[in-house]
Amino acid sequence: MSLAQQFRTGDTPLPDIIILTHKLARAYDMGGEVVRALRGVSLQIRRNEYVAIMGPSGSGKSTLMNLIGCLDTPTGGEYWLNGQKVSDLGDDALARIRNKEIGFVFQTFNLLPRATALHNVELPLIYAGLGAKERRAQAAQALERVGLGDRMEHRPNELSGGQRQRVAIARALVNDPSILLADEPTGNLDSATSGEIMEVFGALHRQGQTVVMVTHEHDIAAHAARVVTLRDGLVATDQRQAA
Amino acid sequence: MTQLFEGIGIALGSLRGNKARAALTILGIAIGVMVVMIIASMISGINRSVQHTFESIAPRTFLVWRWFQAGVNISDGSEETSPWRRNPAISGEEADRIALLPSVRYVTRRDESSARVEFGDLALESVNISGLSSQWVEVNGGDVYPGRTFTRLEDLANSRVVVINKKLEAQLFRGRDPIGHTIKIAGVPFEVIGVYTPAPSLFSGASPPFAGIPHGAFEKYVPFWKGWMKLAIAPVEDVPQQQAIDEVTALLRSMRSLKPAQENTFSIITQDKLLDTWQQVTGVFFLVMIALSSIGLMVGGVGVVAIMMISVTERTREIGVRKALGATKREILWQFLVEAATLTLVGGAIGMLVGGTVAWVLSKATPIPAYVPIWSIVVALAASVLTGIGFGLYPANRAARLDPVEALRYE
Numbered sequence: 001m002s003l004a005q006q007f008r009t010g011d012t013p014l015p016d017i018i019i020l021t022h023k024l025a026r027a028y029d030m031g032g033e034v035v036r037a038l039r040g041v042s043l044q045i046r047r048n049e050y051v052a053i054m055g056p057s058g059s060g061k062s063t064l065m066n067l068i069g070c071l072d073t074p075t076g077g078e079y080w081l082n083g084q085k086v087s088d089l090g091d092d093a094l095a096r097i098r099n100k101e102i103g104f105v106f107q108t109f110n111l112l113p114r115a116t117a118l119h120n121v122e123l124p125l126i127y128a129g130l131g132a133k134e135r136r137a138q139a140a141q142a143l144e145r146v147g148l149g150d151r152m153e154h155r156p157n158e159l160s161g162g163q164r165q166r167v168a169i170a171r172a173l174v175n176d177p178s179i180l181l182a183d184e185p186t187g188n189l190d191s192a193t194s195g196e197i198m199e200v201f202g203a204l205h206r207q208g209q210t211v212v213m214v215t216h217e218h219d220i221a222a223h224a225a226r227v228v229t230l231r232d233g234l235v236a237t238d239q240r241q242a243a
Numbered sequence: 244m245t246q247l248f249e250g251i252g253i254a255l256g257s258l259r260g261n262k263a264r265a266a267l268t269i270l271g272i273a274i275g276v277m278v279v280m281i282i283a284s285m286i287s288g289i290n291r292s293v294q295h296t297f298e299s300i301a302p303r304t305f306l307v308w309r310w311f312q313a314g315v316n317i318s319d320g321s322e323e324t325s326p327w328r329r330n331p332a333i334s335g336e337e338a339d340r341i342a343l344l345p346s347v348r349y350v351t352r353r354d355e356s357s358a359r360v361e362f363g364d365l366a367l368e369s370v371n372i373s374g375l376s377s378q379w380v381e382v383n384g385g386d387v388y389p390g391r392t393f394t395r396l397e398d399l400a401n402s403r404v405v406v407i408n409k410k411l412e413a414q415l416f417r418g419r420d421p422i423g424h425t426i427k428i429a430g431v432p433f434e435v436i437g438v439y440t441p442a443p444s445l446f447s448g449a450s451p452p453f454a455g456i457p458h459g460a461f462e463k464y465v466p467f468w469k470g471w472m473k474l475a476i477a478p479v480e481d482v483p484q485q486q487a488i489d490e491v492t493a494l495l496r497s498m499r500s501l502k503p504a505q506e507n508t509f510s511i512i513t514q515d516k517l518l519d520t521w522q523q524v525t526g527v528f529f530l531v532m533i534a535l536s537s538i539g540l541m542v543g544g545v546g547v548v549a550i551m552m553i554s555v556t557e558r559t560r561e562i563g564v565r566k567a568l569g570a571t572k573r574e575i576l577w578q579f580l581v582e583a584a585t586l587t588l589v590g591g592a593i594g595m596l597v598g599g600t601v602a603w604v605l606s607k608a609t610p611i612p613a614y615v616p617i618w619s620i621v622v623a624l625a626a627s628v629l630t631g632i633g634f635g636l637y638p639a640n641r642a643a644r645l646d647p648v649e650a651l652r653y654e
């Protein structure tokens with residue numbers, strides 16, 4: 001925490017702080033009863049950091065990831081991404097940011113079942129408005145990067161779990177996003193395959209990619225340089241560790 | 244553009260995946276489009292040949308009938324719905340007096356019936372027989388070859404001579420030369436003097452057997468429904484048609500002692516009027532076409548809503564993923580609209596193929612000269628796409644408004 005900027009409402013984050021949340025809150029109105037999933041999370045993540053988010057079930061990890069990923073909007077506090085205050089942007093602007101700045105990796109892969117690996121990886125480029133040729137080339141390159149250059153025409157059901165997650169990682173990377181967000185990316189994989197996927201994340205981080213990853217497992221979190229723990233919608237601990 | 248192609252690809256994929264559901268939708272649209280195609284092709288085909296027919300008749304000739312109703316009317320036989328009962332029949336005397344008018348070149352009479360026709364051992368029932376004045380070929384168009392039509396003298400003398408058409412020639416004589424042979428019409432012998440070929444017209448390819456005989460002989464020998472004689476009148480050259488019409492009208496009114504306030508008790512029909520009437524009839528066809536095809540399109544439209552709602556629900560997660568990857572609301576909306584339109588366009592294309600085939604079969608197998616006009620293809624395809632977009636709007640909007648977090652969590 002020593003390196004963090006002392007941030008107050010009205011300030012602008014320092015240039016190398018890629019993610020800054022300030023007293024970020026998210027409450028759900030459940031028919032009169034309010035569930036406060038996040039109760040004021042202040043967090044700063046620098047470019048090229050590798051952060052693991054841990055915490056018990058229901059502590060708000062996924063809620064935080066959705067806010068950081070601009071899939072959801074906070075009910076309180078501020079969120080700055082890459083020098084831009086996104087907590088009060090509209091739907092279309094958020095869609096643009098998801099397309100350009102953010103790469104998602106999900107626990108359940110979330111590939112389109114009927115599309116080939118290559119086409120799945122092309123999707124973000126379609127929404128970025130790229131031409132077919134360029135799209136194909138970039139998607140193929142992203143698949144090569146995760147070691148699936150020889151599986152481009154396979155459909156998800158013709159791939160193993162680990163391979164599917166690699167396709168998902170290639171899809172997350174293809175737009176060259178500012179941050180890579182992964183919510184329990186190894187949750188559906190056996191430990192050997194999990195190890196391989198963590199190798200991929202490690203390599204990406206070494207190439208300069210900023211990575212934020214939610215996990216339940218300490219040996220997965222051990223790959224990260226920094227571990228943030230949530231409890232009841234608040235940051236409980238925030239520690240740097242030797243990688 | 245890429246998204247358009249992608250949308251069409253997805254649509255075809257989901258069509259393959261949901262065959263039963265898609266079938267209902269496609270069927271509805273296909274029926275709607277098929278009806279448009281068939282009726283449009285019939286109207287256009289008939290229109291074409293009607294125009295052709297009218298052009299082939301001497302254009303200045305006009306008709307005097309006992310009764311002619313512009314448009315379509317339905318009769319139950321009562322006085323109000325059978326207004327022709329108020330009109331007296333056209334008489335022979337009236338015809339003779341009209342022929343004497345200075346603006347009239349000639350008048351031809353026509354009465355129609357059907358009768359048994361025999362030649363040797365062969366007998367045909369219900370052959371169309373017309374009693375005609377000698378200039379009838381000039382009025383009707385077409386020509387007589389081989390042979391000749393009856394002369395004015397034969398007409399006045401009630402001679403038992405007959406002109407037959409190709410169809411009757413083929414059925415009675417089977418390739419032999421008919422000229423000079425005697426056939427029996429309603430049991431009375433007539434000498435065949437000519438073979439008539441009508442002007443190319445509406446049903447010319449399939450016109451039924453026909454025999455034309457002098458009008459006097461017709462009245463004398465053939466049983467017919469009296470009181471429906473029709474006159475065709477050709478004005479003298481250089482006299483405007485309207486002048487002849489005025490003279491004929493004035494003559495008939497005075498012969499029938501009509502007061503100025505009374506309406507004509509006869510009908511005068513020009514080709515313009517016939518064309519008008521024809522156009523009114525086609526108007527009715529059009530209404531039927533629009534009604535039937537809108538029902539089909541409605542059924543298809545409801546199918547579109549159903550199949551698209553299912554598609555949206557089944558693919559909730561996919562929508563979430565697409566949103567997470569940067570798709571805007573508009574892009575999702577567009578994707579599902581393209582999908583709905585593709586669905587209906589497939590239906591439209593099928594309906595067009597079936598409808599086009601039916602039109603083609605009609606034109607080959609029946610006298611209806613159906614042909615498919617380009618505009619009907621455009622209208623049919625546009626209608627099917629618009630149906631898809633119109634009915635797809637609701638489900639597509641549902642998809643576009645899905646919350647990405649909820650959609651991604653959907654099981």
Ligand SMILES: Nc1ncnc2c1ncn2[C@@H]1O[C@H](COP(=O)(O)OP(=O)(O)OP(=O)(O)O)[C@@H](O)[C@H]1O
Nearest residue numbers: 028030035036037056057058059060061062063064
């Ligand atoms: N859409 C929602 N409506 C109401 N409450 C919600 C909703 N989403 C999350 N919550 C609540 O917010 C809290 C945090 O949920 P969240 O999914 O962030 O937990 P998590 O830390 O990711 O848990 P897990 O480890 O089980 O994935 C929970 O109490 C949950 O019930």
Ligand SMILES: [Mg+2]
Nearest residue numbers: 061062063183
């Ligand atoms: Mg979670």
